[in-house]
Amino acid sequence: MEKIAFLGLGRMGLPMARRLAAAGHPLTVWNRSPGRADGLTENRTEDRSEDRPGGVTVAATPAEAVRGADVVVTMLSDPAAVAEVAGRCAAQLAPSALWIDMSSIGPRATAELRDRLPDGVALVDAPVIGSVGPAATGDLVVFAGGEDADVDRAQPVLERLGRVRRCGGPGSGAALKVVVIGAIVASVTALGEVVAVADELGVPREQVREVLSVGPLAGVVARAFSTESDFPVRLAAKDLALAGGGPVLRAAREVLLADPSIAERDLSAVVPAPRAAAV
Structure with a gap:
């Protein structure tokens, strides 16, 4: 499985990260306020017959979290938070990394985020409809926008979190x-x-x-x-x-x-x- 960095463990982010960890993804998490990752390290795969830990690492900074990650998922509060976090970690992204932004920031901020990313780093905008309960059970509705190949790559991660609706090209999910x-x-x-x-x-x-x-x-x-x-x-x-x-x-x-x-x-x-x- 691809290595995932998950940035933002708020009301929605924490149960979403927990689902990815439970699925067995190698996961590195970061949150502005420390302590939100408590309990994530004990997650196991959903297939209990395998009974293997879904290794979780807690990073001290966004840059540390994304270093070496194949996929970066952001679930942050607003456009300013996404821009600030991207500014702190974009230089550490691997050239082939995929950034999935699941925050609600609108198409304009999504385009600005795309411009911040280094060449070779793809972006899928994938905001969600649903609250904390659906986030915990994987029943969110995910609006995915981006190039077809990038959404194809994001699909296995997004399907762990909810029902994926492909909306079209870049920015269409955010819109x-x-x-x-x-x-x-x-x-x-x-x-x-x-x-x-x-x-x-x-x-x-x-x-x-x-x-x-x-x-x-x-x-x-x-x-x-x-x-x-x-x-x-x-x-x-x-x-x-x-x-x-x-x-x-x-x-x-x-x-x-x-x-x-x-x-x-x-x-x-x-x-x-x-x-x-x-x-």
């Missing part, structure tokens, strides 16, 4: 992710406002949820009332900024940023809490 997440975040934010209107009008919340759940908004309702997802509001606002768009997306972003107390909570926090019963 589709921006479109899809913009629709999801804006819709959930709008639904939160609709629920507040229902509260004002005295319409029982469960009645609203029941009626909307059997119509075209069923998926949005399920996401808005989810108790299992873990997609922080601050990252949802970041993704809307990447989308740009017109007044609707800008207004949704303003709503997300208006209450700093929910910044680290899941997107479902935009649905107002039920009012306390009168006494």
Whole structure:
């Protein structure tokens, strides 16, 4: 198996790296905050009959992590983080390395990352749809963009993490992710406002949820009332900024940023809490 460097062990990155380690890939990991790799070194292959360790090394720097790696996977928070990490390690990449960026950074930052990489290093943009639970079970949806040969090479790694949808040439995965997440975040934010209107009008919340759940908004309702997802509001606002768009997306972003107390909570926090019963 190809040697993988995995950079970024946050909410999503850690369970994704754990899946690659469990599959037996030689894995070197790095994270800005130390200690996130605890437990990864005990992973074993998914085929328990082999019962062999999926060797994991923890690197002190991004440059140390990518040195000698065949494949580099990044799962970082935003365009600035990806650019900063690339600046610290690009010079150490092997000439035939493949960089798979699974962060949500949009097509412009993806193109800038491509320009930072040395000649001979290929890039596949492969952002994902899904939260921490699907990341742990390998049920993410992966939007892969890049040259066909590069996506072919990335496919075995990506399939360990989720269902791969090939989107087209370089930057196409990053572009589709921006479109899809913009629709999801804006819709959930709008639904939160609709629920507040229902509260004002005295319409029982469960009645609203029941009626909307059997119509075209069923998926949005399920996401808005989810108790299992873990997609922080601050990252949802970041993704809307990447989308740009017109007044609707800008207004949704303003709503997300208006209450700093929910910044680290899941997107479902935009649905107002039920009012306390009168006494």
